[in-house]
Amino acid sequence: MSIVQEPPRFGLIDGNTFYVSCERMFDPRLHGKPTVVLGNGDGCCIALSPEAKALGLKIGTPIFQVPDAIRKQVQVRSANFALYGDLSARIVSILRDLFPRVEVYSIDENFVDVEGMKDPVAICLEARERILQWVGIPCCVGLGATRTLAKAGNKLAKTQSKRAAKAGRLAVFHATPENIHQLPVEDVWGVGRRYTERLAQEGVQTAADLASLPTDSVRARYGVVLARTQQELRGIPCGDLELEEPDRKQIVVSRMFGRDVADPLDALVTFATVACEKMRGRDLAAGALWVWLDGNPHKGDGFHVSRAVPLPFPTRDTGEVLQAVRFLAKSMMRPDQRFKRGGIGLTDLVRSEQRHADMFFAPDSRRERGMDVMDKINAKYGRGTVGVGTTGWRVGGARPGEPRRGGKDAQWRPRLKALSPAYTTRWSELLRVQ
DNA sequence: TCTGGGGTCCTAGGACCC
DNA sequence: TCTGGGGTCCTAGGACCC
Numbered sequence: 001m002s003i004v005q006e007p008p009r010f011g012l013i014d015g016n017t018f019y020v021s022c023e024r025m026f027d028p029r030l031h032g033k034p035t036v037v038l039g040n041g042d043g044c045c046i047a048l049s050p051e052a053k054a055l056g057l058k059i060g061t062p063i064f065q066v067p068d069a070i071r072k073q074v075q076v077r078s079a080n081f082a083l084y085g086d087l088s089a090r091i092v093s094i095l096r097d098l099f100p101r102v103e104v105y106s107i108d109e110n111f112v113d114v115e116g117m118k119d120p121v122a123i124c125l126e127a128r129e130r131i132l133q134w135v136g137i138p139c140c141v142g143l144g145a146t147r148t149l150a151k152a153g154n155k156l157a158k159t160q161s162k163r164a165a166k167a168g169r170l171a172v173f174h175a176t177p178e179n180i181h182q183l184p185v186e187d188v189w190g191v192g193r194r195y196t197e198r199l200a201q202e203g204v205q206t207a208a209d210l211a212s213l214p215t216d217s218v219r220a221r222y223g224v225v226l227a228r229t230q231q232e233l234r235g236i237p238c239g240d241l242e243l244e245e246p247d248r249k250q251i252v253v254s255r256m257f258g259r260d261v262a263d264p265l266d267a268l269v270t271f272a273t274v275a276c277e278k279m280r281g282r283d284l285a286a287g288a289l290w291v292w293l294d295g296n297p298h299k300g301d302g303f304h305v306s307r308a309v310p311l312p313f314p315t316r317d318t319g320e321v322l323q324a325v326r327f328l329a330k331s332m333m334r335p336d337q338r339f340k341r342g343g344i345g346l347t348d349l350v351r352s353e354q355r356h357a358d359m360f361f362a363p364d365s366r367r368e369r370g371m372d373v374m375d376k377i378n379a380k381y382g383r384g385t386v387g388v389g390t391t392g393w394r395v396g397g398a399r400p401g402e403p404r405r406g407g408k409d410a411q412w413r414p415r416l417k418a419l420s421p422a423y424t425t426r427w428s429e430l431l432r433v434q
Numbered sequence: 435t436c437t438g439g440g441g442t443c444c445t446a447g448g449a450c451c452c
Numbered sequence: 453t454c455t456g457g458g459g460t461c462c463t464a465g466g467a468c469c470c
Contacts, residue, residue, distance in 0.1 A: 040438055044437065046438065062436065062438095065437075079438090106470050109470080189468095189469080190467095191468085192467065192469080193467095222467095224443095225467080225468075226468095250441080252441075253439090254440080256438070258436090259436090343439090343440095
């Protein structure tokens with residue numbers, strides 16, 4: 001086995017239980033208390049504080065399945081992605097000041113370039129300190145010669161930081177091919193539940209076990225993706241930082257409905273409107289779209305229907321998309337059926353300016369300018385201020401005290417009972433200091 | 435009562451062409 | 453009549469990520 005020993009080239013800095021930390025940032029009463037953030041419609045737990053984990057709660061558990069005795073001990077919040085996204089952007093700007101290159105990997109994780117730095121650990125600790133002081137989010141740092149090792153280091157920093165906090169040590173870990181025997185293989189980036197099961201049958205338990213398998217057999221049995229992961233565990237880089245976010249290939253908006261509905265048209269139209277806004281925000285146009293609807297498997301009705309349609313010319317016009325969505329949805333609905341979930345996808349996305357008009361098809365420039373005006377108004381006064389002949393708007397559901405627009409057609413809307421205010425993104429909800 | 439949402443990449447197999 | 457290799461494109465399904 002070839003092992004390459006290198007100084008760290010990459011760092012991975014991520015926020016500890018990020019959504020919970022964001023909620024705590026604005027509501028210090030939550031500190032030290034078991035805290036849970038719930039996903040859409042207050043359904044499943046999507047983030048847990050360590051205290052909540054200690055009570056036995058798991059990511060993905062529906063909150064209603066949690067026994068009352070435990071639920072009473074837990075502070076519950078509805079996910080507030082506007083708030084989390086805003087704090088995330090502040091963290092990124094701190095990192096850009098300290099590192100020559102930053103890859104925004106997810107809302108709570110950033111890779112940084114530490115190649116050639118004299119003391120990468122010190123710089124990473126400085127970053128951690130600034131983020132804690134200026135944004136209020138605690139972070140852990142992993143270092144490694146490859147991105148996979150940096151991820152591994154981050155995991156190990158997390159598991160060690162509990163003990164380290166007591167011992168006064170700090171939440172940084174430099175992972176090398178020699179010290180990753182401490183990391184269970186399921187915690188390796190790129191190894192999910194399926195691979196973990198199959199690897200266990202081969203006696204592979206740790207990251208080091210995976211690294212020591214013959215590469216050819218990993219390649220043959222698991223494919224190129226895991227073979228690359230294995231190379232990276234040995235310190236051989238298979239990828240660099242991605243500094244530019246690549247253009248999306250598709251944009252999907254889907255939701256579980258608040259209850260089973262017979263007529264999901266209003267929901268699908270709303271999803272499509274949101275998808276179009278997102279698409280225009282990225283200067284893209286859709287060459288095709290699809291729509292799907294699911295029954296309720298928990299009621300023994302687990303069907304799935306979907307239909308797709310290409311568009312004659314890539315469009316960024318909400319009206320045109322809605323027309324297609326209505327047509328497809330109506331062709332899929334049956335009088336006796338109830339739907340639990342639905343979604344729409346805009347696909348075959350191209351950059352708006354790369355569309356080429358031909359003799360028969362060209363964008364309607366007047367309508368397209370109208371779309372841009374609409375987006376500007378909605379950005380300024382809130383989503384749904386103006387729209388293309390539809391009803392209710394906030395996809396996540398009404399905030400407490402806010403009227404539920406859309407009337408009886410809006411039964412699909414999930415309710416949010418415990419949404420924290422949009423402290424940083426709405427003037428009316430700014431935190432007040434007495 | 436109530437069960438997350440949004441992405442990417444790879445592979446295998448079928449259809450089709452030369 | 454019988455039988456070929458190689459290329460492309462598309463789709464569905466499987467695996468992963470946060």
